[in-house]
Each structure stands twice: as structure tokens, then as C-alpha cells.
Amino acid sequence: MTTLATPENLVYERPKAFTDVPTHYCPGCTHGIAHRLIAEVLDEMELTGRAIGVAPVGCAVFAYNYFDTDFVEAPHGRAPAMATGIKRVLPDSIVFTYQGDGDLASIGMGEITHAAARGENITVVFINNANFGMTGGQMAPTTLPGMRTTSSPNGRDVETQGYPIRMAEMLATLDGAGYIVRRSLHDPKNIRMAKKAIRTAFEVQVRGLGFSLVELLSTCPSNWDLTPVESLKFVEEKMVPYFPLGDYKVSPSVSAVKI
Amino acid sequence: MARELWEGNQAIAEAAIRAGLEAYFGYPITPQNEILEWMSRRMPELGRAFVQSEAELGAINMVYGAACTGARVMSSSSSPGISLMQEGLSYIAGTEIPVVLVNVMRGGPGLGNIAPSQGDYNQICKGGGHGDYHPIVLAPASVQEAVDLMPLAFDLAEKYLNIACVLLDGSIGQMMEPIELPPMREVNHREFPWAVSGAQGRERHILTSIYLEPNEEERTNLRLLKRWQEVQANELRYKEYSIDDAEIIVIGFGTAGRVALSAVRLARAQGIKAGLFRPVTVSPYPYERVAKLAKQAKVLLVVEMNSGQMLEDVRLAVNGRTPIEFYGRLGGVVPFPDEILGEIQRVAKKTPKIVDDPAKVWLKRMEAVTK
Amino acid sequence: MPARGTIEVNDLYCKGCELCISACPPDVMALDKERLTPKGYHPAHIVKDGCTGCAICALVCPDAAITVYREVTKSPAQQAAAAGG
Numbered sequence: 001m002t003t004l005a006t007p008e009n010l011v012y013e014r015p016k017a018f019t020d021v022p023t024h025y026c027p028g029c030t031h032g033i034a035h036r037l038i039a040e041v042l043d044e045m046e047l048t049g050r051a052i053g054v055a056p057v058g059c060a061v062f063a064y065n066y067f068d069t070d071f072v073e074a075p076h077g078r079a080p081a082m083a084t085g086i087k088r089v090l091p092d093s094i095v096f097t098y099q100g101d102g103d104l105a106s107i108g109m110g111e112i113t114h115a116a117a118r119g120e121n122i123t124v125v126f127i128n129n130a131n132f133g134m135t136g137g138q139m140a141p142t143t144l145p146g147m148r149t150t151s152s153p154n155g156r157d158v159e160t161q162g163y164p165i166r167m168a169e170m171l172a173t174l175d176g177a178g179y180i181v182r183r184s185l186h187d188p189k190n191i192r193m194a195k196k197a198i199r200t201a202f203e204v205q206v207r208g209l210g211f212s213l214v215e216l217l218s219t220c221p222s223n224w225d226l227t228p229v230e231s232l233k234f235v236e237e238k239m240v241p242y243f244p245l246g247d248y249k250v251s252p253s254v255s256a257v258k259i
Numbered sequence: 260m261a262r263e264l265w266e267g268n269q270a271i272a273e274a275a276i277r278a279g280l281e282a283y284f285g286y287p288i289t290p291q292n293e294i295l296e297w298m299s300r301r302m303p304e305l306g307r308a309f310v311q312s313e314a315e316l317g318a319i320n321m322v323y324g325a326a327c328t329g330a331r332v333m334s335s336s337s338s339p340g341i342s343l344m345q346e347g348l349s350y351i352a353g354t355e356i357p358v359v360l361v362n363v364m365r366g367g368p369g370l371g372n373i374a375p376s377q378g379d380y381n382q383i384c385k386g387g388g389h390g391d392y393h394p395i396v397l398a399p400a401s402v403q404e405a406v407d408l409m410p411l412a413f414d415l416a417e418k419y420l421n422i423a424c425v426l427l428d429g430s431i432g433q434m435m436e437p438i439e440l441p442p443m444r445e446v447n448h449r450e451f452p453w454a455v456s457g458a459q460g461r462e463r464h465i466l467t468s469i470y471l472e473p474n475e476e477e478r479t480n481l482r483l484l485k486r487w488q489e490v491q492a493n494e495l496r497y498k499e500y501s502i503d504d505a506e507i508i509v510i511g512f513g514t515a516g517r518v519a520l521s522a523v524r525l526a527r528a529q530g531i532k533a534g535l536f537r538p539v540t541v542s543p544y545p546y547e548r549v550a551k552l553a554k555q556a557k558v559l560l561v562v563e564m565n566s567g568q569m570l571e572d573v574r575l576a577v578n579g580r581t582p583i584e585f586y587g588r589l590g591g592v593v594p595f596p597d598e599i600l601g602e603i604q605r606v607a608k609k610t611p612k613i614v615d616d617p618a619k620v621w622l623k624r625m626e627a628v629t630k
Numbered sequence: 631m632p633a634r635g636t637i638e639v640n641d642l643y644c645k646g647c648e649l650c651i652s653a654c655p656p657d658v659m660a661l662d663k664e665r666l667t668p669k670g671y672h673p674a675h676i677v678k679d680g681c682t683g684c685a686i687c688a689l690v691c692p693d694a695a696i697t698v699y700r701e702v703t704k705s706p707a708q709q710a711a712a713a714g715g
Binding site for chain 1: 683
């Protein structure tokens with residue numbers, strides 16, 4: 001029987017910028033998809049040798065094991081400030097941060113807001129899975145009203161625990177922001193759109209067009225207590241209505257970019 | 260070079276620039292705003308990096324990022340801001356990269372006031388942030404000395420992959436003195452073997468302070484400790500005045516040491532055999548030298564602008580062998596020479612006993628005075 | 631005629647999360663309950679004919695465990711050209 005698995009027939013293989021290290025993420029966790037998309041973009045744009053990543057505190061604390069680039073580890077929430085320090089002394093490097101909802105929207109709220117306001121020419125990938133994953137599923141600034149977490153065991157009570165924060169919308173109000181979009185990773189069509197957005201975000205940095213951020217609605221099967229496939233449904237049915245997908249800030253110079 | 264009249268903060272900033280500073284990240288806080296302001300004009304002028312960050316938290320993390328590239332980078336702040344920076348300093352120490360910090364102390368704790376103080380000695384000399392690490396701390400007593408210590412701070416930080424802090428207070432930061440600045444040095448971006456810069460053409464570099472495996476973390480801590488021992492062995496600096504035949508040795512750093520020097524000179528003029536020991540490195544602390552001086556002196560008089568922080572280091576060195584007296588002013592109050600002269604005269608007249616806690620004795624006298 | 635394709639799932643990475651199985655349009659995939667990966671997961675694999683090499687499984691795979699092949703077919707014009715006509 002002749003095999004179809006020949007080099008001429010190759011359609012897709014693991015991106016080179018993704019190291020040969022099995023990840024520690026839970027089965028079905030969309031962190032892996034986000035990582036893979038970034039790696040594909042680094043491959044396609046040939047940026048791997050110029051890139052410097054800034055890892056967060058959160059499930060992705062060991063992100064530096066999975067990308068074949070220089071990497072630094074930031075204190076919780078401070079990645080945009082570290083990225084600023086790196087980019088300001090090495091303006092030709094491609095600096096990206098990868099942050100979860102605790103890192104970016106809770107403790108790091110000050111750093112991300114000001115990096116965007118200053119228009120720092122960095123790229124931020126923001127993983128929104130509506131909870132603090134690594135520490136065991138506590139309530140996050142993105143937890144939905146009524147959603148049960150380990151620190152909102154009766155469901156998020158907006159009276160005492162406040163409302164979720166929509167980061168893409170909020171950061172888009174800043175004049176310094178160049179490209180702020182929200183995408184999702186819950187099905188093939190949206191994954192393709194997410195990749196396009198990540199590609200655009202890195203193009204924005206390469207062309208010096210300002211601050212770029214891609215918010216990615218993501219799953220957390222372990223803490224949501226759902227199967228990976230059920231988790232995708234949760235994103236589609238519950239998260240997308242609250243965190244609508246779309247382009248929230250596309251500055252004129254960015255909209256002129258044709259990829 | 261001719262001497263010029265410069266304000267402390269501005270001179271410190273300019274000295275750092277002339278030492279090849281590549282990036283400054285900071286935030287306003289009195290009494291060191293002039294450092295930030297000077298940098299905001301000069302750094303862009305020279306094509307170097309400057310950012311006023313959202314807060315000290317942002318500033319120290321920008322410093323952290325830039326230091327990861329091997330750039331010569333610093334920040335500056337004052338007491339409440341230094342507190343905010345402790346997290347970042349701990350991470351920087353755990354990542355083993357060079358960073359310079361200027362700390363212009365003010366009255367505290369809390370918001371306190373903007374007057375000169377030495378109340379943050381323990382915070383910076385004993386680490387301050389979490390974990391087992393030691394910043395190198397240099398304590399100038401004049402604007403010229405601060406200017407001279409700035410390039411040394413960068414060199415020491417890079418030599419030992421350590422934090423180097425230049426520690427002063429609002430009076431030195433704000434005073435104007437005639438000084439000589441060093442000549443301008445161009446930026447010389449060093450290629451450190453560990454720095455991140457984009458991995459093209461080499462193996463990738465990862466800079467982190469995580470060591471999940473406890474044995475790994477222990478090895479890291481031991482590595483930090485070994486390097487610290489080298490600093491202790493090789494980098495002690497101090498100044499001594501009229502010490503050879505001194506029976507009453509006053510010990511003070513920074514502004515307190517400077518005021519004490521005036522008192523020592525006045526005392527000598529009155530025939531009292533007083534001398535001054537002024538540590539310039541307060542971390543590492545010159546314990547051995549103090550222990551030696553304790554053998555020669557009838558009494559050691561520690562003078563500080565705090566409640567007795569360096570006093571503990573002196574007590575450690577002296578180990579109960581010699582009487583120690585303490586004189587402290589707090590909360591932003593700067594002692595005058597005649598106050599310290601009064602103390603010298605008092606202990607010259609009657610050598611005090613060795614007591615458990617010199618600060619307790621002093622506090623009793625203070626209560627009587629400040630009621 | 632639909633394209634013909636095949637995939638390879640790398641045991642080192644596959645965690646048996648089933649996202650590919652759920653996403654596969656011709657529904658030709660399932661977990662291999664007869665095997666375990668080194669980490670102890672049942673890996674995904676093709677269980678019947680019909681793979682078109684669409685690569686949607688690889689698109690949704692969080693672990694980049696899947697390599698996809700699709701048969702290169704020539705159009706009638708290309709076949710004629712190849713035959714030297």
C-alpha cells in the first residue's frame with residue numbers, strides 16, 4: 001500500500017518556532033493553540049531570530065520552554081513594563097508579551113494601560129479564560145456574572161464582587177493604541193481569524209505602527225470542570241456574547257496594511 | 260576640569276550619564292524629582308532611552324527588562340517608591356543581572372515627609388525584597404562623593420551581577436556644592452554572554468528567577484552567597500578621620516557622618532581625643548574594621564538619622580567588648596554639630612557602661628528632650 | 631472526487647483531548663483505546679477511510695501534534711502536459 005505521507009504531499013507540520021518540548025498545559029487547553037499560532041507567525045514572518053518574549057505568571061509561566069526565541073520572565077502583571085524596557089533599548093528587536101487574565105487585567109492593569117497609552121511598539125497576546133487558572137480557578141476580572149469559581153463559589157455576585165472588565169474595549173479608548181482586537185479559539189473558523197489577527201499584530205510591530213494587542217477567548221477545561229469539547233461550547237455560547245469579537249481599535253496606518 | 264556649582268540630584272544624574280548610562284526609567288517623588296527631570300531632558304538629547312513610567316512599579320520592571328539586554332540602566336526613587344520597587348528588586352536579584360538604583364531617603368514610615376532621613380538603612384542593606392540576597396550599598400556624604408560613586412556603582416553591579424544602590428538623603432540630593440564632574444563617556448553596550456537580544460545565530464537565552472526544583476533554588480542561593488562573599492572580601496570602602504589616637508570613635512554614614520565630622524573637629528579643638536569612622540559601603544559592612552577600632556576606643560558613639568539601624572551592625576561587630584552609645588534623630592530631623600558635640604563631651608567626661616541595648620538608653624534621654 | 635489525505639499524530643505531544651475528533655469534517659478520527667502515549671493518554675488516530683487532508687484537525691490541535699498530508703492531484707490539463715501532449 002503506497003503511503004500518502006510523502007514530502008510532496010505535506011500540507012501542515014509543527015511550526016519550527018514551537019520547540020520539541022511537550023507542553024504542560026491541560027489536555028484541550030487553548031493555550032496550546034495560541035502558542036502554536038504565534039509560532040506559525042514567527043516562522044512565516046521569519047522573526048524567530050529577532051524575537052524576545054516576556055513570559056507571565058500564570059499557566060504560561062513556562063512559555064519560554066516552548067518558543068525557540070530569547071525570553072525573559074516577568075513578575076506578575078509587569079510584562080508590559082519589562083517589554084517596554086527591552087524595546088526602548090533594543091528598538092529593532094520584536095518584543096511580545098503573553099499574558100492571562102490575572103496577569104493582564106488584575107495585577108497588571110496599570111502596566112498594560114500605560115504601555116498602550118504610551119503607544120509602546122510591542123505586541124501583547126492576552127488569553128482570556130475567565131478565571132485564574134494556575135492557582136486553581138479563582139475569580140478573575142473577566143469571570144462572567146453568576147459564574148462559579150473557587151473564590152465565587154455561589155456564582156459571581158455583581159453586587160459585592162463587581163462586573164467583568166472588557167479589556168479590548170477599554171484599551172481601545174487610548175489614543176496610543178494602534179491595533180486592539182478580540183478573537184476566539186473555539187472553532188476552526190475563529191482560529192483562522194485569530195491567526196490573521198496575530199499576524200497583523202506582529203506586522204504592526206515590524207512596521208513600527210504602534211501598540212498591538214490580540215485578546216483571545218480561551219478555554220480552561222480543568223477549572224471549568226468541563227471536557228475540552230464542552231469548554232469550546234462554553235466559549236461560544238457564554239463568553240462570546242459578553243466579550244464580543246471584533247476590531248476595537250485599528251489606527252489609520254494599520255488599516256492601510258495589506259498582508 | 261574646573262569645579263562647578265551643582266545640585267546633588269542633578270549631579271548624580273549627570274554623573275550616571277557620563278558613566279555611559281543607556282536607559283533611565285523612573286517616577287517623580289520628592290526629594291529626588293530633579294534626577295527624573297534631568298534625565299528627561301538629557302537622555303533624549305543624547306539619543307538614549309528615557310521613560311517616566313506609570314509608577315515605581317512600572318519603572319523597576321522597565322529597568323528589569325532593559326537590564327536583561329545587558330544595557331547600563333538605572334532608576335531612582337525615595338522611601339515610599341523604594342518600597343514599591345522591592346518586588347522588582349527581588350526578581351532582579353534572583354535573575355542575577357546588574358542594576359543601579361539611587362535611593363534618596365526621606366522621613367517615614369508611610370507618607371512621612373520630604374525631609375532628610377536615614378530610616379531605610381535596614382530596608383536596603385538587608386535586602387528589602389523577599390529572598391536571600393544583598394544589594395551593594397554605597398553611602399556618599401557629599402555631592403562630590405556621590406558623583407564619584409556613580410560610575411563605581413555601575414562597575415560593581417556589572418562585575419558581580421548584583422544590585423548596586425547609591426544611598427543618600429534629601430539634604431545631599433538638594434544641596435548645591437562645588438564639584439568636578441568626570442569627562443563624558445560614550446555608551447559602550449557590553450555583550451554579556453547571558454543577555455537577550457534576539458537569538459539569531461546563537462542558542463537562545465532565557466532569563467528567569469524561577470527554580471521550581473528546591474535543590475536548584477538552593478544551588479542558586481548558594482551561588483548568590485558565594486558571589487556576595489567575594490564582594491565582602493574585595494569591595495569594602497570606608498573613611499577615617501583623626502582615628503589613630505582616638506578614644507571616642509564616632510560612627511556615622513552619609514549626612515549623619517558628615518555632621519558628626521564637624522562635631523569631631525570641634526571636639527578635637529577642645530582637646531578631646533575624638534575620631535570619626537564613616538563607612539562608605541554600608542553593604543557589605545566593614546565589621547572587621549569596626550571590631551578592630553572597638554579594641555582601641557574607650558567608647559563608640561553611633562550617630563544616625565533613624566532609631567538605631569546601623570547601630571545593630573556596630574553591635575554585631577563589637578560583640579559586647581566596648582561600650583556603645585547611640586544618638587539618633589528621626590522623622591526628617593537632621594542633627595546639628597553641637598548636638599553631637601554635646602554627646603561626645605558627655606561620654607568623654609564619664610565613660611558609659613556596656614549595656615545590652617544602647618538605643619534604650621538613648622530613647623530615655625530623647626523622651627526627656629522631645630516631650 | 632474529493633482529495634485524499636492522511637495524518638500522523640505524534641505520541642510525544644497528543645494528550646487525547648479529542649478536539650480534533652470533534653472538529654474533523656468527514657468524522658474519520660477517534661481515540662486509540664488500544665494504546666497509550668508515554669504520558670498515559672490515548673492518542674487520536676484515523677479509524678476509517680475518508681480523510682481529505684483538510685488539516686482542520688491540525689488547526690484545532692493545542693499541541694501541534696498532527697502532521698497533515700494531502701495527495702497532490704494533477705488537473706486534466708496538467709496530466710496532458712505531463713504526458714507530453
